[in-house]
Amino acid sequence: MGIDRVRWGIVATGNISTQFTHDLALLADDAVATAVASRSQASADRFAAEFGIRHAYDDYRRLIDSGEVDVIYIGTPHPQHYAIARTALQTGIAVLCEKPVTLTAKQARDLITVADENKVLFAEAMWMRTNPVIQTLFEDLRSGAIGEPQQVVADFAFHKDSLPARLLDPALGGGSLMDGGIYPMTFASMALGRPTEIKAVGSLNEDSVDLNVAMAWRYESGAVAALTCGLRSQNPWVASISGPEGNLQLPHRFHHPEYYLRTTASGTERIDVSVHGRGYHYEAADVMRALRQGLIEVPALPHAGTLEILELLDETRSQIGVRYPGDDDDLSG
Numbered sequence: 245m246g247i248d249r250v251r252w253g254i255v256a257t258g259n260i261s262t263q264f265t266h267d268l269a270l271l272a273d274d275a276v277a278t279a280v281a282s283r284s285q286a287s288a289d290r291f292a293a294e295f296g297i298r299h300a301y302d303d304y305r306r307l308i309d310s311g312e313v314d315v316i317y318i319g320t321p322h323p324q325h326y327a328i329a330r331t332a333l334q335t336g337i338a339v340l341c342e343k344p345v346t347l348t349a350k351q352a353r354d355l356i357t358v359a360d361e362n363k364v365l366f367a368e369a370m371w372m373r374t375n376p377v378i379q380t381l382f383e384d385l386r387s388g389a390i391g392e393p394q395q396v397v398a399d400f401a402f403h404k405d406s407l408p409a410r411l412l413d414p415a416l417g418g419g420s421l422m423d424g425g426i427y428p429m430t431f432a433s434m435a436l437g438r439p440t441e442i443k444a445v446g447s448l449n450e451d452s453v454d455l456n457v458a459m460a461w462r463y464e465s466g467a468v469a470a471l472t473c474g475l476r477s478q479n480p481w482v483a484s485i486s487g488p489e490g491n492l493q494l495p496h497r498f499h500h501p502e503y504y505l506r507t508t509a510s511g512t513e514r515i516d517v518s519v520h521g522r523g524y525h526y527e528a529a530d531v532m533r534a535l536r537q538g539l540i541e542v543p544a545l546p547h548a549g550t551l552e553i554l555e556l557l558d559e560t561r562s563q564i565g566v567r568y569p570g571d572d573d574d575l576s577g
């Protein structure tokens with residue numbers, strides 16, 4: 245694809261779209277946000293003025309049809325991801341969509357098929373996978389620094405007196421699992437692969453929104469993972485991988501770290517890796533590299549990884565009793 249500066253369209257003007265668009269400016273030689281769409285023209289105009297974006301639309305579809313973008317970034321709540329991504333892919337516009345990319349594995353599988361059929365790039369914005377510290381840690385693990393990994397422990401729980409309403413609203417895909425739990429799950433999967441057995445317990449509120457979840461994963465190799473997520477406690481929010489020769493530890497907010505600790509028989513070493521910005525430009529740069537290579541899949545954000553985690557989320561939700569409308573959708577026709 246002979247693109248000079250990749251033209252990005254930003255779908256939705258909320259919290260994460262703002263953070264992503266800030267980071268996109270770090271790639272100004274390569275990328276330009278040319279359009280933004282919101283449910284309201286006033287919000288699109290405000291966002292466009294803040295980031296110097298040329299085109300502002302009051303409808304996501306108008307952005308997709310505008311002819312002004314090569315790729316869209318979707319920053320709506322999870323239940324809206326599927327329809328917007330599907331429309332864009334069918335129109336031939338590449339998609340980077342926030343995590344979880346859909347509510348169900350069925351929907352994710354369908355989007356991957358549509359991307360494939362239309363030969364259009366599709367990626368889940370699981371930015372942890374593209375973080376340079378995370379990538380260095382996994383290179384370290386694969387080089388055998390701590391031996392064969394036996395245990396992964398990771399938690400993603402936080403509490404604020406006033407949580408964003410979306411997190412407690414079942415209609416907006418609320419709950420700790422889909423929003424936060426996806427990180428420890430992805431981390432364990434990156435370290436150990438797909439588990440052979442998973443068990444989960446969860447405490448739900450009166451709206452069937454999960455507030456506290458604990459997961460135990462077992463592997464054929466004998467390895468295990470212990471993962472938690474929640475919206476009611478201020479956790480250490482850390483992750484570790486341990487093997488017979490030592491462990492690799494990620495600090496608070498493990499999903500976008502600035503360093504990690506390697507502990508082996510020779511002591512504990514702090515490994516610093518240069519990172520800058522909020523960290524969202526790494527995934528954007530990977531998307532643009534793949535676009536220029538004519539790929540429909542970003543190597544660091546693989547479709548199989550997206551699907552595996554959605555399947556594990558389906559199973560976990562089923563075990564703890566969290567259901568979404570999409571669970572019953574038949575997408576076969």
Ligand SMILES: NC(=O)c1ccc[n+]([C@@H]2O[C@H](COP(=O)([O-])OP(=O)(O)OC[C@H]3O[C@@H](n4cnc5c(N)ncnc54)[C@H](OP(=O)(O)O)[C@@H]3O)[C@@H](O)[C@H]2O)c1
Pocket residue numbers: 256257258259260261281282283284287288319320321322324342343344369371408410416422423
């Ligand atoms: N990668 C990360 O670090 C990260 C961090 C936080 C969230 N996320 C993900 O990003 C997505 C959005 O999270 P957020 O924190 O940015 O949410 P947010 O601040 O509530 O923003 C979501 C935006 O989506 C649009 N929207 C469309 N339909 C909506 C509806 N029915 N109700 C409310 N808003 C609607 C709105 O923009 P308009 O009014 O402009 O249309 C709204 O501002 C979620 O899927 C979440 O999992 C990722």
